[in-house]
Amino acid sequence: MDAPLIVAAYDPQWANQFAQDRVQLLDALRAVNAQIEHIGSTSVVGLDAKPIIDIMIIVENETDALRSITPIIRLGYICLGENEVQGRVYFRDEKPSTRHLHLYAQNNPEIERHLNFRDYLRAHPDTAQQYAELKYALAEKFRNDRPGYTEAKTEFIRDIEARAQAERAAGRL
Secondary structure (H helix, E strand, O other): OOOOOOOEOOOOHHHHHHHHHHHHHHHHOOOOOOEEEEEOHHHOOOOOEOOOEEEEEEEOOHHHHHHHHHHHHHOOOEEOOOOOOOOEEEEEOOOOOOEEEEEEEOOOHHHHHHHHHHHHHHHOHHHHHHHHHHHHHHHHHOOOOHHHHHHHHHHHHHHHHHHHHHHHHOOOO
16 A cells, blocks of 8 residues: 655755756666656645656657666666556656656657646746645545545646646747
């Protein structure tokens, strides 16, 4: 059974941890052209979050994605395949997990979705605060039900994604 859900106050160390992980991943993936982005709530300064660093790795094509799996596993990550997201290769570290890796080939629509969501929250601290408040309430309600917690956030997240896409299209994000 997973540990109970915990939403923690923003920790400036999350950015430092990502930077260290990024260097390690770039070294491990030096045989492919990889772009590595900090995504998710821990990538937004000031946003309270589950203390799990989400990292997106973007490679040029699906062949490079397949070539990246073994080097990432050698770093100690567990590969969980697509894990319900088509075109993604998903990894996490050992439990209790503090890192989630999302590996995509370029042009996967999930890439834009993740970046738009992150960038919108960075540009709109008021919305980030609303998101934090929602996460605290849902973590209390769904303390031992991660799927329920995730599902309960979906409507709010989809709304942010739509606003982010509109702002990006208008050149404001």
